[in-house]
Amino acid sequence: xxxxxxxxxxxxxxxxxxxxxxxxxxxxxxxxxxxxxxxxxxxxxxxxxxxxxxxxxxxxxxxxxxxxxxxxxxxxxxxxxxxxxxxxxxxxxxxxxxxxxxxxxxxxxxxxxxxxxxxxxxxxxxxxxxxxxxxxxxxxxxxxxxxxxxxxxxxxxxxxxxxxxxxxxxxxxxxxxxxxxxxxxxxxxxxxxxxxxxxxxxxxxxxxxxxxxxxxxxxxxxxxxxxxxxxxxxxxxxxxxxxxxxxxxxxxxxxxxxxxxxxxxxxxxxxxxxxxxxxxxxxxxxxxxxxxxxxxxxxxxxxxxxxxxxxxxxxxxxxxxxxxxxxxxxxxxxxxxxxxxxxx
Amino acid sequence: xxxxxxxxxxxxxxxxxxxxxxxxxxxxxxxxxxxxxxxxxxxxxxxxxxxxxxxxxxxxxxxxxxxxxxxxxxxxxxxxxxxxxxxxxxxxxxxxxxxxxxxxxxxxxxxxxxxxxxxxxxxxxxxxxxxxxxxxxxxxxxxxxxxxxxxxxxxxxxxxxxxxxxxxxxxxxxxxxxxxxxxxxxxxxxxxxxx
Numbered sequence: 365x366x367x368x369x370x371x372x373x374x375x376x377x378x379x380x381x382x383x384x385x386x387x388x389x390x391x392x393x394x395x396x397x398x399x400x401x402x403x404x405x406x407x408x409x410x411x412x413x414x415x416x417x418x419x420x421x422x423x424x425x426x427x428x429x430x431x432x433x434x435x436x437x438x439x440x441x442x443x444x445x446x447x448x449x450x451x452x453x454x455x456x457x458x459x460x461x462x463x464x465x466x467x468x469x470x471x472x473x474x475x476x477x478x479x480x481x482x483x484x485x486x487x488x489x490x491x492x493x494x495x496x497x498x499x500x501x502x503x504x505x506x507x508x509x510x511x512x513x514x515x516x517x518x519x520x521x522x523x524x525x526x527x528x529x530x531x532x533x534x535x536x537x538x539x540x541x542x543x544x545x546x547x548x549x550x551x552x553x554x555x556x557x558x559x560x561x562x563x564x565x566x567x568x569x570x571x572x573x574x575x576x577x578x579x580x581x582x583x584x585x586x587x588x589x590x591x592x593x594x595x596x597x598x599x600x601x602x603x604x605x606x607x608x609x610x611x612x613x614x615x616x617x618x619x620x621x622x623x624x625x626x627x628x629x630x631x632x633x634x635x636x637x638x639x640x641x642x643x644x645x646x647x648x649x650x651x652x653x654x655x656x657x658x659x660x661x662x663x664x665x666x667x668x669x670x671x672x673x674x675x676x677x678x679x680x681x682x683x684x685x686x687x688x689x690x691x692x693x694x695x696x697x698x699x700x701x702x703x704x705x706x707x708x
Numbered sequence: 709x710x711x712x713x714x715x716x717x718x719x720x721x722x723x724x725x726x727x728x729x730x731x732x733x734x735x736x737x738x739x740x741x742x743x744x745x746x747x748x749x750x751x752x753x754x755x756x757x758x759x760x761x762x763x764x765x766x767x768x769x770x771x772x773x774x775x776x777x778x779x780x781x782x783x784x785x786x787x788x789x790x791x792x793x794x795x796x797x798x799x800x801x802x803x804x805x806x807x808x809x810x811x812x813x814x815x816x817x818x819x820x821x822x823x824x825x826x827x828x829x830x831x832x833x834x835x836x837x838x839x840x841x842x843x844x845x846x847x848x849x850x851x852x853x854x855x856x857x858x859x860x861x862x863x864x865x866x867x868x869x870x871x872x873x874x875x876x877x878x879x880x881x882x883x884x885x886x887x888x889x890x891x892x893x894x895x896x897x898x899x900x901x902x903x
Contacts, residue, residue: 482899488799501898502796506818509789513746520745 384492385454387469388461389416393431401490402471405452405480416469420444423453431467434458444471450483452476473497478504535605537583538590546604546612550665553614553657561618561656563628564672565593567609567635568649568684581641585648592634596627612672619658621689628652628687636685651679655690709755709845710822714744717755719787720780721762729765736761749821752845771850778854782862793818794859795896801863801888805829805837825852825879835885842878849879856881864893 376397379386384401395411403411411419422428424443425436434442435458442456455474458467473480477497480486491497533545541549553560567589574582586609593603593611602614618624631650638645653675657663675690682688722730734742737757744750763770782791793814797807807814812824826842841852853871860867866887874880 478899482897485897485899487898488796498796498898502793502814503817505789505796505900506793506814509793510747510818517745517747 382492383470384490385471387416387471389431389458389467389469391431391465391467393417395419396466401486404486404490405446405484407448419447420454421447431458434469435460435467442469443474450479452480452483477501538586538605540590540593540611541602541604543604543606546602546606546614547665549602549604549614550668553616554663554665559617559619559658561615561624561654562668562672563613563615563624563652563654564669564676565611565613565628565631565650565652566676566680568651568680570609570648573646573648577641577644577646581644581646584641585639585646588639589635589648589650592631596631596634612669619656621654621656624654624656625687625689628654632685632687649685651676651684652687653677653679653690654687709750709752710819711744711748711750712746712819712822714750714755714758715746716781717758717762717777718744720777720784723784723786724776724780725766732765733758733762736765755845770847774848774850775854775857778851778856779858780854781851782855782858791859791862791894792896792900794855795862796898801860801865801867801885804859804863805839805883806831808839827852835888837883837885839881839883840878841881846873846877849873849881852879853881856883861891862894862896864889864891866890 374382380400384399386397386399387395387402388397390396393416395414395416398406398411406419416431421444422434422442423445425433425440428434439457439459442454442458444454444456446452446454453474453476454471456469456471458469460466461468472495477500481497481501488498533541533548535542550562567585570582570585573585586605589611590603590605593613597603597613597615600616601618602612602616604612604614606612615624615627632652635648635650638647640646653672655668655672655675657668660667671690675688678690679686679688718730718734721733731742737754737760739754739758759770759773762773766773782794794804797811797814798804806829808827808829811827815822815824823844825844825848828840830838830840832838839852839856841849843849849871853869856867856869865885868884868886870882870884872880
């Protein structure tokens, strides 16, 4: 017999070292011998002498009736499972031994290796030195640690981002200040008792642009509007986009009604210029309502915003594209915020 | 410097000496933040500033601090992770020493961007070894000394270590293994208990 193919002459200890999870099975399917690591997984009474199929079920290939079927088709990959708890899964390969007609079945844990090692409290010396199980376990543990660290970092970054967004004062589409920034500026000015004016501007016909040209065109129009508002105001003024097509401008130390009306009219005039959006031309306009802090005995943000809003709607009511100056009255007065002066 | 190195230094200082000491060290190093992230990268200068600030605050040499850091990384009660990863290197302390030659490859599998020292072990027989360490940043040799000491304890081995820097800027650590079975050491199971 050819010495290079006959392994039956291997000593038992050599076989155990090379394949600590092997089985030798008789032609009748009885377990003759188990490798030392596999023995740890089997009933303490010992598996030797028992039927292999009483010990394990064959998950794949299906319809295996006898031990010879395990080597059929040149020995396809076997998927086996312990019948007893914890029903450990194995990958395996069976070959027929020369001479006796018995079988050598070698097993490994496959993908369930980490569970199996834990369930059976196996150690490094339970694996052949050529086996990559220990490297696999090392890698699982190292990668798990890195993944946990990565998940925690992501959670911290996410909460920092939410935090930053909540604190952000900028409208990302237009680069103008946002509602939160406007509230902040207004509260500061009122707290200082500063003299200022507040203009509420609402675009006219903007919905038509969105409907007929699409939202990308609408966004482009809002950016053009923002650049007009920045160009027509001073750096000390606050220009905020507080809603879809709603803007508030706070004019620092500006309380002259006719100057304010002139600024508003100039803005509206510029908004009415055609805006080119990808080969097409959009037309919008704007309506404005203005209130002045010095017109109030005790101005508050809510009061001034409500009055500016009422003045704005008076402008809308007047046929759009115009400015209304709301006149503040003492907070106690019930008939405040009646538009008193208009200009088209 | 990799965030993992910086984060290790931070955890070592705050676990060993208290959160207040870490805050003092961070202030002394003018970090501008109070927490290193293990998965981010930082300017090398920050690491040097933190080490100098810690040495100043604790009135110890940087070398002593780094050796204590090495011991802490393996043996601190709060985290078993690194000790376990190192124990995968071998069944005995001698196996472990030999596995250090492939430490760089092992680390690269887990964290490809972490620059590791190139380690090579010479076995002079009869329990005498020399470990050569080539670091990207000089001066970290004492960390390896501290880790080796802690790993010897972990395996229950009694060793004597001598550390010196060579003319070429390498760290050379002589390891004399006096008794491989000096104590029981700490247990190590391959499998992690289910959480």
